[in-house]
Amino acid sequence: MTTGPERPTDPGTGGGRRNPHRPLLVHRHPEPPRAAVLLMHGGRADGRTPPPRLNLPALRMRPFGSAMTRAPGGRQLLLASVRYRCRGWNGPQADAAQDARRALDELAALAADVPVVLVGHSMGGRAALHTGGHPAVRGIVALAPWCPPGEPVSHLRDRTVVLLHDNRDRITDAEGSRLFADRARRSGARAHAVAMPRGGHTMLRGARDWHRLTVKLVTAILADGPLPVPAEERPSPG
Template identity: 35%
Template sequence: MSTAKLVPVKKPSKQPVNPDGIVIVVHGGASRRGQMMVSPTQLSVLRMIPLARRLARAGKGRLAVYRLLNSYRGWDTHHTPVHDIEWAISRVAELHGVDVPVALVGHSLGGRAAILAARLPAVRSVVALAAFVYPADADGLGLRDRWILFVHGVRDRIAPVQRAEALAQRLARTNEVGFLAIRRGKHAMLAEHGTFERAASDFVTSTLLGTSPGTRSGSLVARILGGESYVRT
């Protein structure tokens, strides 16, 4: 049983009842001894709030955006964040209907969980931000026909960019995968935070709503959707 929580970015009265798409934002955070509960004030949770708000603004009333607070910190072997995402998707289906497509946006271990949970039928796209992953995560996943964007800082010393690149290459065999390498980016996404957030927003609105990020200066996602599988800032 999940003890996770879904937090709507907008007040329930302002959240679209019949959205065209649903976004679930998943935080990261290192493991702690035992099954330590997630605090809504921990840094890994707080850093996702501006991103979630940006996604809601970009949706212009067409997206229902939620932040997921996982049951436990880190990656508990008995109950991983993947289980919490599964619960969250069943919950948003109750709220908005089973046919509404879902995008998962996760940071660090949340990015890993988002990729592993992308096998669920409701998921159309995934944004993995500084994802703490392993190339072997693709083994047995059977993931097909998903839109996946990796956004990773080249200077990330916690989640090596090489592991994310290797996983992206494997997933690209059966999915539409793009990789955005941020030259000055680090794991916390403080440096170049605007690039991380803009990429996630552009990719989600494009894959869920069919809107185009356009060709304005800095629209890196437009290049990826235009056919470039690997873009480096």
């Protein structure tokens, strides 16, 4: 990523000792920021060990961050990521969602009154959808998200939520995204499920299409403008 040095919010200490976990990792912090984007990478259903140093799911999100900072107005975006304590969601513990909430609290303290858009992939998409009711959040773009039946939606009222999914995804269920969007819309969210033409779960094929659409969606959410969502994906009136 060419957006400047990564700046953990916890400064390093001497002697090689690790600080307590701080979930917010800031990649770019202009002064003053006009808005913020918080990235949440994927993980596993279960896994209590920390993510590895070579974290491929986190690397997968870097092009999304780079694309957003290169877009018009991108230099005024505060760009950050969530650092997870564990590789997995871990059932009722919902570790990724807990870390996402703490990161959002840190981000809100760092840049008060700045609107935030969450961009999460797979498990990170689930974490973004879980934490989208945070007061700082204006909207969510969930990429091939993990949406099991019965996920909460009422907290997303008045938020803009867009779920992008390739129907051929073999890891997470595109139908789950559509059902989630339907339920969220009935609960008062501006929710859309968009079928991507290719990309599978990793979003490698047609990656530029995923990057470009995500940037357009984030820009539209922050501007409170019309979403670049295909007409067939929009809810019918009434």
